Amino acid sequence: MKNLAILLAFVFVIAGLAATGTRAVEGEIPAPPAIGATIEDFSLPDVNGTERSLKSLAGKKGTVLLFIAVQCPVSNAYNERMEKLAEDYKAKGIAVIGINSNVKEDAEAVKAHAAEHKLTFPILKDPGNKIADKLGASVTPEAYFVDQNNKLLYHGRIDNSRNADQIETSDLRNALDASLAGKAIEKTEAKAFGCTIKRG
Amino acid sequence: MRLVRIATAFSFCLLFASFASFAAPAQKQKGRAAKPPTKSQKPIVVAPIDTAALKNILSEQRERPLLINFWATWCDPCRDEFPDLVKIDSEYRPQSMDFITVSLDDFSDIKTSVPQFLGTMKANMPAYLLNVPDPEPAIDLVDPGWSGSLPATFLFNAKGEVVYKHFGRVDPNELRAAIDKLVKKTDE
Numbered sequence: 511m512k513n514l515a516i517l518l519a520f521v522f523v524i525a526g527l528a529a530t531g532t533r534a535v536e537g538e539i540p541a542p543p544a545i546g547a548t549i550e551d552f553s554l555p556d557v558n559g560t561e562r563s564l565k566s567l568a569g570k571k572g573t574v575l576l577f578i579a580v581q582c583p584v585s586n587a588y589n590e591r592m593e594k595l596a597e598d599y600k601a602k603g604i605a606v607i608g609i610n611s612n613v614k615e616d617a618e619a620v621k622a623h624a625a626e627h628k629l630t631f632p633i634l635k636d637p638g639n640k641i642a643d644k645l646g647a648s649v650t651p652e653a654y655f656v657d658q659n660n661k662l663l664y665h666g667r668i669d670n671s672r673n674a675d676q677i678e679t680s681d682l683r684n685a686l687d688a689s690l691a692g693k694a695i696e697k698t699e700a701k702a703f704g705c706t707i708k709r710g
Numbered sequence: 711m712r713l714v715r716i717a718t719a720f721s722f723c724l725l726f727a728s729f730a731s732f733a734a735p736a737q738k739q740k741g742r743a744a745k746p747p748t749k750s751q752k753p754i755v756v757a758p759i760d761t762a763a764l765k766n767i768l769s770e771q772r773e774r775p776l777l778i779n780f781w782a783t784w785c786d787p788c789r790d791e792f793p794d795l796v797k798i799d800s801e802y803r804p805q806s807m808d809f810i811t812v813s814l815d816d817f818s819d820i821k822t823s824v825p826q827f828l829g830t831m832k833a834n835m836p837a838y839l840l841n842v843p844d845p846e847p848a849i850d851l852v853d854p855g856w857s858g859s860l861p862a863t864f865l866f867n868a869k870g871e872v873v874y875k876h877f878g879r880v881d882p883n884e885l886r887a888a889i890d891k892l893v894k895k896t897d898e
Contacts, residue, residue: 583784583816648859670844672816678843701846703814703858705784706878 539709542646542665545698549660552641554609554634557621564607564660567632571603572657572689574682576668577642578608578633579650580615580623582705587672588651589627595668595683596631604655604686608633611642612650613710639709649704653682655689663689666700754825754833758841759812761848767810768851768870775873775892776866777802777809778852779880780840783823784815787879788861792831794882795863798889799835806893813839814860867892 543549553563564573576592579585596606608631610620617635624633636642645654655664664685669677681700688695759767767776779795781788795811803809811833813824820839828837842848849858853872856862865874865888874888 648857667846670846673843676843701849701858703845703849706787706859708786 539648540643540646543662545662545665547662549645549654549656549662551660552644554636554641555617556632556634557617557624559617562632562634567605567607568656568658568660569599569603569605570658572605572655572663572686573660574599574604574606574686575645575654575656576606576608577647577650577652577707578610579612579705579707580610580619581612582650584672584704585650586627587674588668589629591668591674592651593627593629593631599686602686602690604690606631609636609641609647610634611636611639611647612708613639614708637710639707642707642709647707649702649706651704652702655682655685657689663695664698667702670700672703752834754828754837756813756820756824756828756837756839758817758820759838760840760842761851764812764838764840764848765851768866772808772868772870775807775868775889776870777807777889778864778866779809779811780814780852780860780862780864781811782814782860783819783827785860789827791861791879791882792827792833794880794885796831796833796835798882798885799833801886802889802893803835807889809835811835811837813837814845815839817841865889865892 549564551563551565553561556562564575567573574595578588578592592606592608599606608624608629610633615623620633620635623629641647647654651668653664653666653668654662656662664682666681668680668682670679670681671677679700681697684697685695777798781792783789795809799809811828813819815824817839820841824837824839840848845858849856852862852864853875856875856877859877861877861879863874863876863880863885864872865885867873873892874885876885
């Protein structure tokens with residue numbers, strides 16, 4: 511009888527875990543840090559499994575963190591623009607780092623995707639979406655721009671449209687250019703639109 | 711001992727069922743292309759909508775509550791929740807509630823993957839596709855607190871006030887409870 515009670519308790523625990531495991535995690539995403547907040551240094555493995563810190567990859571004049579995906583059509587629509595952004599601002603002292611937090615996209619898939627789409631900027635894998643949670647990232651693509659002291663200066667979309675021929679406002683580039691020119695960033699936040707990050 | 715054996719078998723069945731439910735979304739991903747509607751089914755027409763037209767819908771005088779679901783074919787939780795939404799539509803829209811869906815797919819999908827998916831779901835509610843160069847004004851119009859993540863579901867009362875909103879896959883019972891506070895179901 512005692513064995514039966516233990517077994518039934520085990521069954522109910524499993525059933526409970528299954529029930530909570532199938533619940534959507536959307537809506538439980540932590541709020542992003544406020545503009546002006548300092549982002550703590552962090553380390554994540556790159557697509558080869560080597561731990562890389564934000565500090566080691568940061569640009570002298572700032573860093574763009576881009577949450578990206580392998581399978582998201584919106585993120586993929588930005589592949590060329592993200593690569594061009596990294597190329598254009600590298601010489602100006604701003605580094606671009608990609609972060610993949612999708613639980614279903616492993617390092618091998620991220621590596622193959624980067625090679626296929628000729629993405630040359632470093633891409634880090636975010637196991638357990640810890641950094642996505644820390645930064646309150648919810649979709650791909652979603653951008654964060656921090657200065658050389660890791661102070662958050664801009665958070666949001668790259669530009670207004672997934673279609674490159676319909677770009678009217680390049681919000682991220684505007685923020686980078688203002689920062690490089692020593693001017694105040696006019697628009698520090700713009701809602702990022704894309705695929706929900708698949709959290710684990 | 712026999713009772714223990716029965717309980718053991720039951721627990722394994724439960725374990726299998728729970729793992730199958732975890733695996734289901736991954737299986738769905740493999741067959742992303744929606745089947746076209748059958749010949750007997752009314753063809754689905756998806757209308758383009760811009761921010762101004764959306765504003766008109768939200769601000770027009772109405773006698774019934776309005777449910778709006780924002781979704782996209784590339785959004786897994788959007789696809790997963792659609793059968794629940796279709797059921798809720800059949801329960802409430804005929805008599806007591808308006809319901810529209812707004813797709814945030816690319817405009818090039820307006821005659822292909824969007825109506826194909828809606829046809830597969832047997833979704834009869836009025837269907838729109840947000841056709842704007844910049845989605846941010848539309849997102850802010852609906853709810854400044856909405857980040858733009860999908861799916862997003864909003865229930866407006868007859869006065870045009872948001873009385874329920876949910877980001878992510880909707881809980882159908884929670885949504886029904888919110889609707890029931892405003893209306894009566896068709897079968898009641």
